[in-house]
Amino acid sequence: MSGPRWFSPPKDPADPSTGRLNVVYDALDRLVVAGFADAPALRSANGTTSYVVLLEQVASMGGLMRALGVRERDAVALTCEPSRESVVALLAAGRVGATAWLGERPAPLIERSDPALVVADGAKMSEVADAVAALDAARPRAVVVVRPGEWPLVETRDVAWEPALKAGATDPAPVVPVAGGTALAVTTDGVSLVHEHPSLAVTYEEPAQVGPVWDETTVIAVLAGLMSGRGLALPTH
Template sequence: MATRDLTWFRAPGADRPGTTNLCYHALDLRVIRGEASAPALTTATGSYDVAWLLEQVGALGGVMRSFDLAPGQQVAIGLADPLTEAVAFLAALRLGAVVADTTDRASMVLTDGSLEPLGGVPALLHGVASQDPVWQLEWEFALSAGRTDPAPVVDVAGDAPALQVDGETVLTRDVPTHDSAAARLVMALGAGEAVAL
C-alpha cells in the first residue's frame, strides 16, 4: 500500500507531540487535492466517492458533537455493516474521540443491537427502534439532523489514542499502522486508494 505523510496542523517537536487528525488525512485533504470524485469505498452493492463519504462523516460527526462529545472521550461502536462502521469510525476520529470495542467508560454508543445502550449515555441506533427518546436516536433521523450542522475537524495531539481494543490503546494519531481494519482504512484512504469493504 502506498502512503502519504500525515498532515500536521502543528508540527511535532522535541517537547511536544504536534497536532493532527486522521479523518482530515483520509478525507478532507483528498478533497483539497481535487480527489472529491475519486472512489473511496466499494461494497457489493456500489461504489462511494470521497465527497459522499466526507458528507456522511461530517453529518454523523455533527450529531455526535451535538451530544457534547469531546476529544479523548470514548465512543463504543458495534455495527455489523462495514460501510456504516467505516463512517462511524471516521466520524469519531474527526471529533478526536477514541473508538473502543466496549461500552466501559463510553460517552456515546453507536450500535445495531450488538452493543447494549447505556442508561444516560447518548446512543445512535442503526436498524433498531429507540426505547428512550431522550438518549437514543435512530440513525437516519440523526444523519438528517447532522447534515444541517456538519462537524469540522478537531486538532488532536499526535500521541493521543485513536483506537482501543480490550482496554489497550492499539492506534495513536501519529502512528496509524496497527494491523486492524480501522488502521488499514485510514491509511488506504489517506494514500488515495479505494477500500473494498
C-alpha cells in the same frame, strides 16, 4: 500521499505528541482537496460512495456527536461489525478528537470504555440498553442505532442512523487538531492506535480489503486505504 499534515508541527521532532494533527483530515479532507472528490472511497455489494460524499457523512455524524456532548478524548463505543455505517462512525469520532472503542460484545465494551456515545446495531440493543443503564446516570448517554429493525427507540436516549445523519448535517463538524499521541481507536484485540501511528504509512495500490472484525489490521486498512486514494472494499456480512 506524503507524510501527515501537521496543523502545529512537533516542537520536538522525536516526540509527535508535541504537535497537532488529525489522521481523519489526511484520510478524507486532504484527498478531496487533492482531486479525489469523485473517486470511490467505499465499495460494497450495495454500491459505491465517493470521497466527497463520505466526507459529508463523516462531518455530519461528527456534528451529531458534538451536539450530543462528545468532546476531545471522550470515548465512543462502536458495537457494529465493519460496515459502511461503522466506518463513518469511526472516522467521525476521530474527526472530533474522540476515541472509538471497538468491540463485538456490548456489555464489556461499554463497561470498559465508559462512553459518551454508543453506536450499535439494532440487533444488539437489548444488551446495549442494559449496559448503558448500568453507567453513571449523572451523565446522559445517547445511542445511535444502525438498522433499528423492530427495536422500540427510546426517545430520550436513542436516535436511528439516517435521522442522525440528517440532524448532524445542519452543523457538520470541522476537524479538531489533536496531539499526535491521542488515541484514535482501541481495537477488539486491545491495541490502541494513535493519530500519528507509523503503521498508517502503508500504501495500497488496490482498494484496501476491510476485515470482518474491528481488529488492528482492519483499522489500519481503513485509514491507510483511504489515505492512499484507493478506497476500501467492505466485507459482505
